[in-house]
Amino acid sequence: MSDTTPPRAASPRPVSPCPRCAHETIEHITGSPVPGVWEVLQCARCLYMWRTSEPARRTRRDAYPEEFMLTPEDIGAAPEVPAVPPLRGPGAGPATR
Amino acid sequence: MAYDDFRGFLDALRKEGQLLHIDDEVMPEPDIAAAANAAPRLGGHAPALYFDNVKGFTDARIALNVHGSWANHALALGLPKETGTKEQVEEFIRRWDTFPVAPEWRDDPVWAENTLEGEDADIFRVLPLIRLNDGDGGFYIDKAAVISKDPADPEHSGKQNVGIYRIEVKGRRTLAIQPVPMHDIAQHLHTAEERGEDLPVAITLGNEPVISIVASTPMEYEQNEYELAGALRGAPAPLSRAPLTGLPVPWGSEVVIEGVIEGRKREIEGPFGEFTGHYSGGRNMPVIRIDRISYRTNPVFEHLYLGMPWTEVDYLIAANTCVPLYKQLRRDFPEVQAVNAMYTHGLVVIVSTKKRYGGFAKAVGMRVLTTPHGLGYAATVIVVDEDVDPFDLPQVMWALSTKMNPAGDLVQIPNLSVLELAPQAITPGITDKLIIDATTPVAPDNRGNYGTQVRDLPETAEWLARLQKLATAR
Ligand SMILES: [Zn+2]
Numbered sequence: 001m002s003d004t005t006p007p008r009a010a011s012p013r014p015v016s017p018c019p020r021c022a023h024e025t026i027e028h029i030t031g032s033p034v035p036g037v038w039e040v041l042q043c044a045r046c047l048y049m050w051r052t053s054e055p056a057r058r059t060r061r062d063a064y065p066e067e068f069m070l071t072p073e074d075i076g077a078a079p080e081v082p083a084v085p086p087l088r089g090p091g092a093g094p095a096t097r
Numbered sequence: 098m099a100y101d102d103f104r105g106f107l108d109a110l111r112k113e114g115q116l117l118h119i120d121d122e123v124m125p126e127p128d129i130a131a132a133a134n135a136a137p138r139l140g141g142h143a144p145a146l147y148f149d150n151v152k153g154f155t156d157a158r159i160a161l162n163v164h165g166s167w168a169n170h171a172l173a174l175g176l177p178k179e180t181g182t183k184e185q186v187e188e189f190i191r192r193w194d195t196f197p198v199a200p201e202w203r204d205d206p207v208w209a210e211n212t213l214e215g216e217d218a219d220i221f222r223v224l225p226l227i228r229l230n231d232g233d234g235g236f237y238i239d240k241a242a243v244i245s246k247d248p249a250d251p252e253h254s255g256k257q258n259v260g261i262y263r264i265e266v267k268g269r270r271t272l273a274i275q276p277v278p279m280h281d282i283a284q285h286l287h288t289a290e291e292r293g294e295d296l297p298v299a300i301t302l303g304n305e306p307v308i309s310i311v312a313s314t315p316m317e318y319e320q321n322e323y324e325l326a327g328a329l330r331g332a333p334a335p336l337s338r339a340p341l342t343g344l345p346v347p348w349g350s351e352v353v354i355e356g357v358i359e360g361r362k363r364e365i366e367g368p369f370g371e372f373t374g375h376y377s378g379g380r381n382m383p384v385i386r387i388d389r390i391s392y393r394t395n396p397v398f399e400h401l402y403l404g405m406p407w408t409e410v411d412y413l414i415a416a417n418t419c420v421p422l423y424k425q426l427r428r429d430f431p432e433v434q435a436v437n438a439m440y441t442h443g444l445v446v447i448v449s450t451k452k453r454y455g456g457f458a459k460a461v462g463m464r465v466l467t468t469p470h471g472l473g474y475a476a477t478v479i480v481v482d483e484d485v486d487p488f489d490l491p492q493v494m495w496a497l498s499t500k501m502n503p504a505g506d507l508v509q510i511p512n513l514s515v516l517e518l519a520p521q522a523i524t525p526g527i528t529d530k531l532i533i534d535a536t537t538p539v540a541p542d543n544r545g546n547y548g549t550q551v552r553d554l555p556e557t558a559e560w561l562a563r564l565q566k567l568a569t570a571r
Contacts, residue, residue: 084363
């Protein structure tokens, strides 16, 4: 998907982009038990999750610290930890460690 | 003095003046994490914190810093809160000598009062989750005990595992987990994934305090954490079967989450401010699907802040890192007197030992590197004489000042294994390690110009006791 034509379907209303990766598809995860105080949101691309009542340095793209920003390239280059082992059929003998 | 549930321990902390109830309204972020960040700065008698007036929540109860001082650690072990650090480690060693103590099965676990299943098993409905550090990728659960079994040997209770792992909340019913390759759960997951299976897990929160200690103790693969809990408690650990997975879980937990680590699946995780005092993250890690949540009515959410040391995690993994290393070293080398592995889970280890003959201290240092825990930690090992207290850092510095000559006392071993989170590694997981021999050379190692060492006068111990008494009576 392109960042210039953000789909809004996942979000009940337009919200700011992801503070961390600037993606525009933001999911609504939950709201405050006291109605209307805060919401918990999540970026559909980098999975950053935050509460709307947090300080700007955690919730706004323009105030988000550069050292914590994530790009699609970073996500693509993320290593697998731990690596997924090759499949072994049942009865293939004891697993090696 | 054993606590069977988390609330029993909170009551004990309250009675001892070691639980600070903050009833002013606070913001979920950044207030709660900042308070827990600050609490250990109050010193060796820092209290646990209890919040129940959190903006936007109607019935949140959040306890933090529960193990976050030597006073609270002592109370967790049923010791007087004034007990010194070294004395707590020594008592821990004595109690470990009674290991294993079989657990006790109990009916009617306190967490069976309420249940959410399937689509209703929404973690946000049960836990007042809060975020910790600025760079964290989301909400973390970092003081829960995660229980799993070896899929290749599920009946072997020694091969079951109870451990604390970093868990990120990825959705209402989705978590991420970090199984470090050196840890038992990574072996369980490896076996399950080779077979193309999911790995069932139970995650328990708000545990009685000894469960948190054993779950973060670096035990050997076939040692059972609950049997160590029994030894440390001086009473069997009360357990019950988790209803969905049948996994053995503490009887007195506030919340029991059950589900599976989904086999062969990885997803972007982190970062998270780790116990190393550095963030780690941006890696694809395993994912947990939540299938069932059981919880006590009005659950208390126990959480842990970690950051620039020392914070609660440093107290939680201090004594319990020293003791297994001490026991493993003593098996081969009874000359070993004490082990201080309290710094960053034993990335630095200080050992005091008698010397069998010249060169012996270096052999003890090398043995540290080949213990199970040493394989992932012990980047630096400092070996000191038997009369130096490794818990007394000014004495350790004196040993380094006078007993160490780089010409013959530094042993650097290249390219050894270390946990992937160790920031100093050359490439994650590989580092050089250093043994510093700060012992007095003995024959036939005749280096140095050591005259006779000045020792405490024979009457000093008696005078110390006398002065302490006079000082308290002032
Ligand atoms: Zn994002």
